[in-house]
Amino acid sequence: MRPLWKIPQDEPVGAPFEPGARHDVIVVGAGITGLSTAVMLTRAGLDVAVIDAGAVAELATGGNTGKLSLLQGQRLAVIRRHHPASLVRAYVDANREGMDWLTGFADTAGVPYTRHADHSYAQTADGLDTVRAQHDAAREAGLPTRILSSREVEESPFPNAGAVVLDDQVAIDPVRVTRALAGELLTSGGTLHTGIRVTGVHALPEARVETADGPLFAPHIVLATGTPITDRGLYFTKTHGQRSYCVSFRVPGDAIEGTFLSVDGPTRSIRPVSEADGPGRTAQLIVGGNGHPVGRSESEAAAVDDLVSWTRRWFPDAEETHRWSAQDYESHNLIPFVGAMPRGLGRIRFATGYAKWGLSNAPAAALRLTAEILSTPRRERPRWMTTIGTRLTVPADLGRGAVEGGKVAAALASGWTEAESRAVPVPRPEEGAGVVANRAGRPVGVSTVDGVTRAVSAVCTHLGGVLDWNDAECTWDCPLHASRFAPDGTRLEGPALRDLRPLPRDGRPD
Numbered sequence: 001m002r003p004l005w006k007i008p009q010d011e012p013v014g015a016p017f018e019p020g021a022r023h024d025v026i027v028v029g030a031g032i033t034g035l036s037t038a039v040m041l042t043r044a045g046l047d048v049a050v051i052d053a054g055a056v057a058e059l060a061t062g063g064n065t066g067k068l069s070l071l072q073g074q075r076l077a078v079i080r081r082h083h084p085a086s087l088v089r090a091y092v093d094a095n096r097e098g099m100d101w102l103t104g105f106a107d108t109a110g111v112p113y114t115r116h117a118d119h120s121y122a123q124t125a126d127g128l129d130t131v132r133a134q135h136d137a138a139r140e141a142g143l144p145t146r147i148l149s150s151r152e153v154e155e156s157p158f159p160n161a162g163a164v165v166l167d168d169q170v171a172i173d174p175v176r177v178t179r180a181l182a183g184e185l186l187t188s189g190g191t192l193h194t195g196i197r198v199t200g201v202h203a204l205p206e207a208r209v210e211t212a213d214g215p216l217f218a219p220h221i222v223l224a225t226g227t228p229i230t231d232r233g234l235y236f237t238k239t240h241g242q243r244s245y246c247v248s249f250r251v252p253g254d255a256i257e258g259t260f261l262s263v264d265g266p267t268r269s270i271r272p273v274s275e276a277d278g279p280g281r282t283a284q285l286i287v288g289g290n291g292h293p294v295g296r297s298e299s300e301a302a303a304v305d306d307l308v309s310w311t312r313r314w315f316p317d318a319e320e321t322h323r324w325s326a327q328d329y330e331s332h333n334l335i336p337f338v339g340a341m342p343r344g345l346g347r348i349r350f351a352t353g354y355a356k357w358g359l360s361n362a363p364a365a366a367l368r369l370t371a372e373i374l375s376t377p378r379r380e381r382p383r384w385m386t387t388i389g390t391r392l393t394v395p396a397d398l399g400r401g402a403v404e405g406g407k408v409a410a411a412l413a414s415g416w417t418e419a420e421s422r423a424v425p426v427p428r429p430e431e432g433a434g435v436v437a438n439r440a441g442r443p444v445g446v447s448t449v450d451g452v453t454r455a456v457s458a459v460c461t462h463l464g465g466v467l468d469w470n471d472a473e474c475t476w477d478c479p480l481h482a483s484r485f486a487p488d489g490t491r492l493e494g495p496a497l498r499d500l501r502p503l504p505r506d507g508r509p510d
């Protein structure tokens with residue numbers, strides 16, 4: 001599966017890796033967080049190196065829907081349910097500053113974007129209370145939201161029982177803008193290394209990252225890796241990874257007007273795409289949704305097929321052009337975690353937990369990371385930074401963490417039990433399929449992809465979860481903390497740092 005946005009042209013090219021090189025700041029991760037942080041620091045005169053295991057915008061940044069909105073579905077109502085109004089306002093202010101920074105960058109870099117009314121809508125009357133709560137929370141936070149008129153509701157081409165609307169929000173090509181950030185980094189003398197995985201991060205004796213090709217040194221390290229790739233601070237227990245899906249379509253006639261996110265399930269996220277988003281676009285509509293915790297789905301492929309069926313029902317002539325999936329992390333605290341890593345001696349910083357709103361939350365996180373690294377006096381920082389930075393953990397945050405902890409424990413137990421029920425050798429899985437079986441008491445994953453059958457240890461190298469086959473992406477996904485691996489065991493993303501162990505093809509003991 002490949003996102004609409006990932007056209008091969010104009011992919012930024014990294015520099016050859018020089019083991020032992022020293023910089024002012026090393027940023028791990030060339031997504032929207034890493035590159036906006038790197039550009040801000042480079043503009044302040046620092047020597048910044050960005051290093052990524054894949055390409056620029058390899059993961060969530062390259063696989064998102066490209067909506068830049070302060071409305072954000074039912075996010076504000078959800079935060080308001082558990083936190084004071086001042087924190088919701090600080091969250092909105094942070095996102096506004098993040099959004100303004102990114103659109104300002106897009107203006108100077110010549111990256112096109114379009115303005116739309118963004119809608120948080122109810123698919124049935126049952127969702128209308130949430131629409132109202134979102135309207136109230138948004139208004140309280142200073143956003144000029146309005147309720148959709150009954151005429152506009154009636155004109156909707158898909159089921160829409162009512163919506164709260166925020167005008168003048170943005171739709172942008174997330175890959176184009178991130179590649180443009182990489183372009184500015186390079187032209188202002190920064191360094192970019194792609195295809196180099198960081199395998200360790202250390203604060204002592206001096207701050208450094210380890211890679212298979214050697215170390216890099218800098219007094220400041222920023223982990224912009226989606227979820228932090230170190231267990232310091234145990235952030236993998238304070239967030240959970242949600243995988244979700246997008247499909248783009250060619251649609252005859254006028255594109256829909258506005259961007260939409262349902263507040264009731266199953267989630268539907270809808271946005272138009274046009275030539276104004278960038279020339280040569282083959283699609284006019286993106287429909288996303290059907291998210292679920294990573295590695296906890298009966299069939300990821302069915303989740304995508306369901307989006308296609310829904311679209312064909314309401315846009316009968318829609319022709320599919322691309323389908324893709326990605327994952328993002330949600331903080332149990334509902335507000336992103338940004339700042340210095342515990343036990344990192346102020347040398348290691350990170351940002352995570354945007355809950356699928358990274359296009360504005362990431363530049364906001366970058367502003368905060370930059371202020372910290374440059375030691376900007378607190379009185380000169382915007383008020384939202386202090387409000388968010390000093391927020392308290394409330395009982396509901398702990399409750400959400402405990403519920404998720406229970407699910408992780410259940411997934412761990414059921415994975416091992418299921419693995420025990422089937423012994424190797426197993427029949428060769430059909431194309432695109434993978435099964436977990438028991439090899440002398442250890443789970444082994446056997447899969448067939450592109451005609452090649454492979455076996456790997458099906459135990460996650462992070463904390464020992466038994467992996468689950470993702471039949472949409474053909475990957476091994478961990479139901480515990482969202483690490484993912486290719487069929488040959490190569491680590492793709494998540495808190496795991498090491499690959500899975502390859503085994504003989506039929507999974508038998510050597």
Ligand SMILES: Cc1cc2nc3c(=O)[nH]c(=O)nc-3n(C[C@H](O)[C@H](O)[C@H](O)COP(=O)(O)OP(=O)(O)OC[C@H]3O[C@@H](n4cnc5c(N)ncnc54)[C@H](O)[C@@H]3O)c2cc1C
Pocket residue numbers: 028029030031032033034051052053054055056057058059060061062063064065066067068069196197198199224225226229242243244245246288325326327328351354355356357358359360361362493494497
């Ligand atoms: C389906 C979907 C739709 C979304 N739609 C929207 C939307 O419309 N609007 C919005 O605002 N947000 C949206 N989001 C959220 C948004 O995409 C993310 O919040 C954002 O992209 C996160 O950016 P990031 O840079 O922090 O992480 P990522 O983009 O995931 O980047 C992390 C980078 O770190 C690299 N990396 C990881 N580990 C290592 C390692 N060990 N060594 C070296 N490099 C490493 C990866 O290769 C990757 O490039 C969506 C998310 C999903 C999943």
